[in-house]
Each structure stands twice: as structure tokens, then as C-alpha cells.
């Protein structure tokens with residue numbers, strides 16, 4: 233049942249949408265509803281290997297019934313940059329999120345730093361509804377025609393681990409603001425380690441040692457799992473409760489597992505012998521992280537139902553980290569410094585079936601093609617200056633020819649300048665004075681795994697690129 237206020241709000245928004253539609257003619261022409269799942273750091277070769285071993289049944293659905301293959305990315309492969317590129321259809325020079333930290337303020341970029349509209353803005357302005365769970369650089373939550381669950385990469389977090397997580401009730405975490413109360417029971421808080429560790433040991437075997445390296449690796453994994461469980465639960469909640477035409481969900485476990493566990497996954501990439509006991513302990517962790525995200529994907533697809541097209545995107549792949557390659561104690565052993573290809577998957581009536589080439593790095597398109605593909609699927613015009621609209625979008629080659637003929641691509645004028653005028657750029661800010669403190673408390677909470685977790689005092693911490 234809708235609350236009266238919620239019903240009123242939707243009526244008001246529906247009225248707005250009707251006005252927009254009357255003024256400009258029908259904004260949407262045909263189209264289909266879309267679930268866009270972003271998964272950080274999925275490597276197409278690892279996915280191919282695990283599909284062939286039968287360990288990723290939900291990824292295999294894309295391979296067997298739809299489209300699955302590599303996706304060309306852009307450099308630098310920083311998460312806030314790439315996920316903003318994916319959501320805006322434009323490169324970092326245009327969208328303005330060029331790194332983790334904004335140089336002049338020394339703070340993480342926020343949604344107020346972005347200089348062009350993202351999918352959630354464009355879809356809202358076209359009168360369709362959108363729900364967003366955990367996408368990068370969405371704090372503070374922008375007003376949308378729908379629901380948005382942002383997550384602040386707190387300044388302290390920026391110096392510890394570059395993945396979003398819920399720590400506490402910061403302002404601006406959701407739109408509408410009262411949505412936070414509805415979502416709160418769905419969140420696995422990083423600051424409540426009991427349930428989080430229970431969840432962790434369901435997917436990964438509990439290591440039998442307490443060395444500082446083990447504690448650090450496990451803490452980072454647990455931290456990331458708290459975000460993934462939260463965003464998946466929020467995404468499923470959106471999909472089950474009057475979902476928007478577009479639903480976006482972001483997950484990140486494969487990226488963190490790739491950075492932390494690559495040497496145990498592929499010890500042959502390293503010039504030193506990885507100790508047998510460490511291989512026994514962590515040798516399967518990266519594969520288990522992929523399996524975990526495969527199950528999350530399956531649950532999201534089940535919640536989405538069969539009629540919604542599913543687009544799966546990873547921003548980059550993974551390989552050994554050339555910089556720490558000779559250091560057996562490096563926290564980071566996997567990386568994507570050379571811009572290793574990510575992954576693209578598509579499933580549903582709008583798509584053809586393309587025979588899958590397991591483990592191929594031959595790209596099916598570029599990350600710039602994702603936003604225009606999503607708008608076309610929704611039946612909306614795409615801004616005519618977007619690179620993949622101007623120069624052709626390889627990803628649209630994977631549309632079913634009959635579907636594509638019935639839904640021809642439509643280019644429209646772009647609204648970047650108008651949007652920016654209404655959304656003036658603001659310098660990055662933190663959600664609360666005590667954000668850093670809360671964050672570190674949460675990490676210490678997880679530290680009851682044993683011993684002190686590594687905090688912002690670590691030498692590596694001042695250089696985010698050393699970790700990502």
C-alpha cells in the first residue's frame with residue numbers, strides 16, 4: 233500500500249510528466265523497461281573460465297541466450313571516472329569527474345561536481361521513472377523521478393578503501409530523504425560486524441590464521457560485501473515495489489577480490505613462490521567472489537522478471553599488478569592499470585543471441601555506448617553530441633534486427649548547458665563533520681576479526697591509486 237504522502241508525490245510527478253509530454257509531444261516511443269547492473273572489475277577471461285566450469289549459471293544465461301563479451305574501457309581506470317562515463321555517455325573531460333579526489337578541495341568528487349546530466353536525470357526529465365542503488369558519485373542524492381540510494385565514499389574512506397558502504401545515517405543518502413527509513417532494514421551496515429561476518433563466511437571459507445595480511449585482506453572483502461549486500465537488497469526492493477522503467481544497481485566485490493587476491497588466483501603471474509598455506513587459504517577466494525556476484529545477479533534478474541531487458545556492464549577487467557609484482561607482502565596483487573577490458577552482457581527480447589567466445593578479449597563495444605543503448609532501449613532520444621551517437625555505437629549491433637527496425641535510434645538536442653545552469657557545480661563537501669570518525673570506528677569494528685586494521689596512517693593510504 234502506498235502511504236498517502238507517497239501517493240500524492242507520485243500524482244504530482246505523474247502530473248509533471250504529463251505536462252512534459254504535452255509540451256514536447258510523446259517523449260517515449262515504444263521501448264522496454266531496463267535493469268542496468270554495474271559490476272566493478274569483472275574480467276572477461278576469468279568469467280569465461282568460470283562459465284566453462286559451470287560456476288556462473290547466471291552469467292551463462294547471457295552467454296547462452298543473449299550477448300556476453302568484452303567491453304573496451306577508457307583510461308585512467310578510476311572507478312568514479314568510469315562509472316560516471318558509463319552513466320553520462322560522455323568522457324571525463326566533459327563530465328568533469330576526473331579522479332577520486334578533486335584537486336583544489338582534496339575531497340572526493342560528489343554528484344554536485346558532475347557537469348552533465350546522467351541517465352537518472354535524462355530519464356526523469358523525459359517523464360519516465362528511475363531507481364538507482366549505489367552508483368558511484370551519486371552523493372548527495374539528486375532529485376529524480378523515482379528513488380535514489382546514494383552512498384558517500386567518505387573522505388576517510390577515500391584514504392582507506394575505495395568502495396562505497398553504508399556507515400551511518402548521513403544526510404543526502406537517499407532521494408526522497410524519507411526513503412532512507414524504508415531502506416534502513418535492508419542495509420548491511422559495515423559498522424555492525426556480527427551479521428556482516430556471518431554473511432561473509434557463507435560465501436568464503438574462514439581463514440585459519442590471524443596475520444596482519446590476512447586480517448587486512450578479509451576486512452577489505454567484508455567491507456565490500458556489506459555494500460554489495462545492501463545495494464542488491466535495495467535494488468530488489470525497488471524491482472519488487474512499483475519499479476521505474478529504468479533500475480540501476482552497482483556491485484563491486486569482483487574488483488576488490490581481484491585487487492587483493494590475484495596472486496592466489498594466478499600465482500604463476502608472480503616471480504616469487506606464493507606460500508602453499510596461503511594458496512590453500514585464499515586460492516579460491518577470487519572465484520568465490522565471482523560466484524557470489526553471480527548469485528546476486530540471479531536474484532536481481534528474478535526480481536526484475538522476464539519482461540525487463542537486462543544490461544550487464546563492468547568498467548574494466550583485471551590482471552596482475554605490475555607495480556607490486558615482486559613484493560610478496562604487497563596488499564594489492566591485481567590491478568587494471570593498462571585499461572584491461574571490462575564485460576558487457578545483454579539479455580531479453582530486444583537483443584539477438586551472439587555465439588559466446590569464452591574468455592575472448594575482443595571488445596563488443598565501448599563503455600561510452602552504454603548510456604545511449606539504455607536510452608534507446610527505453611524508447612528515448614539520445615543527445616546528438618554523445619560520441620557513441622555521433623560516431624556509431626558498437627553495442628547496438630547486438631540488438632535483435634526486428635526489434636531494432638521497430639525502434640529506430642532517435643537523436644535529439646542535448647541539454648548539457650541547460651542542465652548545468654539548473655545544477656551549478658559545487659565544490660566537494662563531506663556529509664557530516666564526524667564522517668571520518670564514524671568510518672574509522674566501523675573499520676575498527678571489523679578489526680575484531682583480530683588486531684588493528686590498517687587505517688589512514690598507512691603509507692599506501694595517501695595514494696588511492698596505490699590501492700585501486
Ligand SMILES: [Zn+2]
Nearest residue numbers: 273487491700
Ligand atoms: Zn579496481
